[in-house]
Amino acid sequence: xxxxxxxxxxxxxxxxxxxxxxxxxxxxxxxxxxxxxxxxxxxxxxxxxxxxxxxxxxxxxxxxxxxxxxxxxxxxxxxxxxxxxxxxxxxxxxxxxxxxxxxxxxxxxxxxxxxxxxxxxxxxxxxxxxxxxxxxxxxxxxxxxxxxxxxxxxxxxxxxxxxxxxxxxxxxxxxxxxxxxxxxxxxxxxxxxxxxxxxxxxxxxxxxxxxxxxxxxxxxxxxxxxxxxxxxxxxxxxxxxxxxxxxxxxxxxxxxxxxxxxxxxxxxxxxxxxxxxxxxxxxxxxxxxxxxxxxxxxxxxxxxxxxxxxxxxxxxxxxxxxxxxxxxxxxxxxxxxxxxxxxxxxxxxxxxxxxxxxxxxxxxxxxxxxxxxx
Amino acid sequence: xxxxxxxxxxxxxxxxxxxxxxxxxxxxxxxxxxxxxxxxxxxxxxxxxxxxxxxxxxxxxxxxxxxxxxxxxxxxxxxxxxxxxxxxxxxxxxxxxxxxxxxxxxxxxxxxxxxxxxxxxxxxxxxxxxxxxxxxxxxxxxxxxxxxxxxxxxxxxxxxxxxxxxxxxxxxxxxxxxxxxxxxxxxxxxxxxxxxxxxxxxxxxxxxxxxxxxxxxxxxxxxxxxxxxxxxxxxxxxxxxxxxxxxxxxxxxxxxxxxxxxxxxxxxxxxxxxxxxxxxxxxxxxxxxxxxxxxxxxxxxxxxxxxxxxxxxxxxxxxxxxxxxxxxxxxxxxxxxxxxxxxxxxxxxxxxxxxxxxxxxxxxxxxxxxxxxx
Numbered sequence: 001x002x003x004x005x006x007x008x009x010x011x012x013x014x015x016x017x018x019x020x021x022x023x024x025x026x027x028x029x030x031x032x033x034x035x036x037x038x039x040x041x042x043x044x045x046x047x048x049x050x051x052x053x054x055x056x057x058x059x060x061x062x063x064x065x066x067x068x069x070x071x072x073x074x075x076x077x078x079x080x081x082x083x084x085x086x087x088x089x090x091x092x093x094x095x096x097x098x099x100x101x102x103x104x105x106x107x108x109x110x111x112x113x114x115x116x117x118x119x120x121x122x123x124x125x126x127x128x129x130x131x132x133x134x135x136x137x138x139x140x141x142x143x144x145x146x147x148x149x150x151x152x153x154x155x156x157x158x159x160x161x162x163x164x165x166x167x168x169x170x171x172x173x174x175x176x177x178x179x180x181x182x183x184x185x186x187x188x189x190x191x192x193x194x195x196x197x198x199x200x201x202x203x204x205x206x207x208x209x210x211x212x213x214x215x216x217x218x219x220x221x222x223x224x225x226x227x228x229x230x231x232x233x234x235x236x237x238x239x240x241x242x243x244x245x246x247x248x249x250x251x252x253x254x255x256x257x258x259x260x261x262x263x264x265x266x267x268x269x270x271x272x273x274x275x276x277x278x279x280x281x282x283x284x285x286x287x288x289x290x291x292x293x294x295x296x297x298x299x300x301x302x303x304x305x306x307x308x309x310x311x312x313x314x315x316x317x318x319x320x321x322x323x324x325x326x327x328x329x330x331x332x333x334x335x336x337x338x339x340x341x342x343x344x345x346x347x348x349x350x351x352x353x354x355x356x357x358x359x360x361x362x363x364x365x366x367x368x369x370x371x372x373x374x
Numbered sequence: 375x376x377x378x379x380x381x382x383x384x385x386x387x388x389x390x391x392x393x394x395x396x397x398x399x400x401x402x403x404x405x406x407x408x409x410x411x412x413x414x415x416x417x418x419x420x421x422x423x424x425x426x427x428x429x430x431x432x433x434x435x436x437x438x439x440x441x442x443x444x445x446x447x448x449x450x451x452x453x454x455x456x457x458x459x460x461x462x463x464x465x466x467x468x469x470x471x472x473x474x475x476x477x478x479x480x481x482x483x484x485x486x487x488x489x490x491x492x493x494x495x496x497x498x499x500x501x502x503x504x505x506x507x508x509x510x511x512x513x514x515x516x517x518x519x520x521x522x523x524x525x526x527x528x529x530x531x532x533x534x535x536x537x538x539x540x541x542x543x544x545x546x547x548x549x550x551x552x553x554x555x556x557x558x559x560x561x562x563x564x565x566x567x568x569x570x571x572x573x574x575x576x577x578x579x580x581x582x583x584x585x586x587x588x589x590x591x592x593x594x595x596x597x598x599x600x601x602x603x604x605x606x607x608x609x610x611x612x613x614x615x616x617x618x619x620x621x622x623x624x625x626x627x628x629x630x631x632x633x634x635x636x637x638x639x640x641x642x643x644x645x646x647x648x649x650x651x652x653x654x655x656x657x658x659x660x661x662x663x664x665x666x667x668x669x670x671x672x673x674x675x676x677x678x679x680x681x682x683x684x685x686x687x688x689x690x691x692x693x694x695x696x697x698x699x700x701x702x703x704x705x706x707x708x709x710x711x712x713x714x715x716x717x718x719x720x721x722x723x724x725x726x727x728x729x730x731x732x733x734x735x736x737x738x739x740x741x742x743x744x745x746x747x748x
Contacts, residue, residue, distance in 0.1 A: 015631050063679075072679060073650075073678075073679035085494060260678075263675060272444070285674070294672040294673065294675070296670015296671055297671050298667075299668065300659070301662055302686075303685070304656045304659060305447035305686065306686065307685070307686045309684070309686075310677075311682070312677075312678070312680065314683050316503060317681060327586065
């Protein structure tokens with residue numbers, strides 16, 4: 001940063017959403033523009049400016065690319081002219097998303113790993129490595145630095161803080177342990193099992209002494225599940241004509257915990273195969289995000305018949321556990337107890353395609369974009 | 375019982391299922407036959423013979439009238455010739471249903487209020503009033519008397535032990551308090567609200583300081599909800615063209631607890647109107663029982679987006695709480711804090727029509743059949 005004194009305007013590449021999307025999105029809905037950013041914090045404010053190093057591509061972002069008829073769990077991305085309309089949604093947003101509306105208009109936002117380059121906040125110093133919700137751009141003015149977590153293990157790859165040590169990691173950990181309430185010997189099924197969350201759920205389940213089967217969308221991914229992540233069994237769901245029968249084969253005793261990221265027909269087949277008192281932590285339903293007509297799940301009655309507990313969770317509710325989680329997971333990584341695979345796209349120009357690739361299953365492992373190296 | 379000495383054979387009217395049913399059932403699927411029953415307990419056994427006083431008609435019985443392709447949560451009723459096929463299901467059945475297969479072949483079984491007329495069991499004496507799973511007949515040989523609860527409040531109407539003091543009452547109490555985890559001020563929606571379970575849930579919610587809205591299928595029932603059971607609001611769902619909009623009107627702030635007995639399009643509309651962290655105790659889905667093609671619920675993703683907890687329960691899991699519940703509920707009834715409406719059909723001959731009436735909503739309040747007075 002020697003050449004960019006505080007207060008200087010620098011070029012700032014950023015990714016914007018050009019228009020809202022229905023159905024399957026295309027990378028063309030986004031555009032990479034170059035504007036400028038000020039590296040100075042407004043006088044007297046407690047904001048900070050961060051340099052974005054790694055940004056995360058996450059399936060839930062699909063919802064933000066659609067114009068909502070009614071408020072959704074996160075607001076849609078703002079195109080600019082829609083600012084006024086969007087104000088009325090404010091109270092429904094979870095905090096980290098609320099703040100960014102005012103500073104990142106027209107720029108996509110999501111979790112990222114950042115370095116502080118200017119700060120008016122006493123807890124955040126220039127040079128600090130942090131992660132939180134930032135812009136899909138090179139530099140971001142953060143008006144609420146408190147929403148960022150400090151990075152305590154920079155000796156591990158920093159990109160891990162978009163995944164195994166970040167939002168997906170905390171999601172897997174909280175969903176599996178707090179909602180799934182596993183016991184040794186439980187039968188666990190994980191869908192989207194090679195993705196950012198799934199690969200961790202499977203390994204946490206193995207560490208807990210469970211029997212774990214994962215599904216994924218290619219033989220390459222199935223191979224990863226069995227040979228890298230230590231799942232007991234794995235299958236390519238695209239090769240299975242009757243998922244109900246497939247699950248019956250892998251789980252003759254039934255499923256105790258289904259970690260749900262997929263929804264639709266997969267959920268339907270799983271419900272037929274759950275055991276009494278089974279648990280379904282649900283963190284996403286990626287199979288449904290691009291459908292204009294959602295799949296109707298016809299056997300929800302199984303929730304009654306088998307006394308199932310299905311519970312949704314969002315990572316925000318577990319933020320208070322983050323540093324505890326970070327220590328535990330960093331320990332597993334250093335001891336080699338958890339393996340982790342990521343799929344890194346290089347440069348903001350690749351970000352739109354990387355995001356869309358999540359929905360075709362192009363990525364192998366956690367998808368992220370390297371914006372800059374530290 | 376003076377005229378029927380132990381060991382005597384007496385005429386025994388009973389209700390049998392003639393054939394399995396698909397789609398909407400008709401009373402013709404059942405038949406009332408007269409056979410004989412022995413009033414003696416087999417020598418050396420710990421069985422008991424009971425005289426059935428009141429038998430309960432409950433929606434879940436519909437499932438037992440269908441031949442299951444795969445084991446369901448309760449076994450189908452046995453037609454007689456199907457005995458061998460049914461044996462393989464045994465391990466899946468909850469205990470009270472398992473025992474009866476062997477003694478009530480061809481006779482329908484369900485919860486009822488009974489008087490002990492002969493007993494080989496030291497805990498059950500002739501003249502005891504009990505409730506449990508018994509036959510749809512005049513006299514039943516009970517091989518596992520331990521599955522019956524003693525009746526501690528015979529000063530209240532005995533028929534109440536098929537409802538407010540029996541299985542539906544415990545279901546409402548456990549579902550609302552243990553699964554729903556209500557807080558004062560919560561917004562509560564109850565479907566099938568004038569039924570055996572719903573009328574109690576609404577009143578327990580009012581006692582807890584919640585705001586309660588109920589739906590039912592006739593203006594007469596809506597009137598009961600508002601003027602007898604003290605619901606804050608109630609509506610006739612048959613008069614509402616757009617249930618989503620109706621719920622938005624009654625719950626502008628959204629729903630914290632939805633007590634689910636209906637399923638299908640109602641569940642779908644409710645999911646749109648739940649508040650974050652809402653709870654859905656699910657005890658039945660009566661709208662779906664007679665459909666050959668079940669309604670597909672298209673917005674299960676709301677479970678994730680709103681971090682909902684949907685949890686099924688069956689009353690068996692709460693049997694250990696029964697006597698605590700009985701005392702609490704008997705107290706409410708005596709203090710006039712809980713009102714209760716039942717719909718009593720007279721005589722076993724009326725039992726088939728009374729059961730079918732549940733699915734057309736003919737009953738007003740808890741449906742039961744008086745077999746004999748004590």
